[in-house]
Amino acid sequence: MADIRIGLVGAGLIGITHMETIARTDGFRLTGIVDPGPSAAEITKARGVPLHASVEAMIAAGDADGVIVATPNELHVSISAQLLEAGLPVLLEKPIANTVAKAAALLAVADRTGAPLLVGHHRRHNPIIRAAKKAIAEGAIGKLVMASVVCSLYKGGDYFSTAWRRQPGVGGRCSSI
Incomplete structure (x- = not known):
């Protein structure tokens, strides 16, 4: 069986994690990247895949069976919509959009x-979450009938050194719901 060919839009921190996962997973192959960043050419050269100038160029190349979108949040809807319009399955990093209206438009x-x-909810694979699921499944905390759960995970200061992660309505803070 041939590998499933995966394109990637966004070669930042999360995009690199996806590249590494694809590289170590049988049956999948990274086939191209779209990213305007200064390190994108170096990344694509190291991975042996083309750097497409745009999402349109990636679509035109026809070498992806599906695409991962790992861009800054405000680009999620426009890029994902383009890919869906081209008939390509999309794995979109969370959040879907910065507003409910934009999320609804993408779902349409x-x-x-x-x-x-x-939508990629990678936290469900976090060891802390897995341990909680196991404790519930094994009855370690009794029969669960209701829960109110908060999970806080630390992100070091370097995570926020990227400008878009500090802008209201773009990074970790919503502008309006």
């Missing part, structure tokens, strides 16, 4: 095109 595109849209 997915519904209309029939192209799969999956």
Whole structure:
């Protein structure tokens, strides 16, 4: 069986994590990257894949069976909509959008095109979350009938050195819901 060909839009911190995961996972192959950043050419050269000048160029290349979108949040809707319109399945990093209205618009595109849209909730694979799930499943905390859960994970100061992560409505803070 041939590898599933994966394109990537966004070669930053999360994009690199996706590249590493693809590289160590049988049955998948990274086939191209879109990223305007200064290190993108070096990253694509090291991975042996083309650097596409735009999402349109990636679509035109026809070498992706699906695409991961790991861009700054404000680009999620426009890029994902383009890919879905081209019939490409999308794995979109969270959040879907910066507003509920924009998220609903993207879901409407997915519904209309029939192209799969999956939102990456990677925290469900965090060891802390897995341990909690195991404790619940094994009855270690009794029979669960209701829960109110808060999970806080530390992100070091270097995480916020990227400007878009500090801008209201773009990074970790919503402008309006």
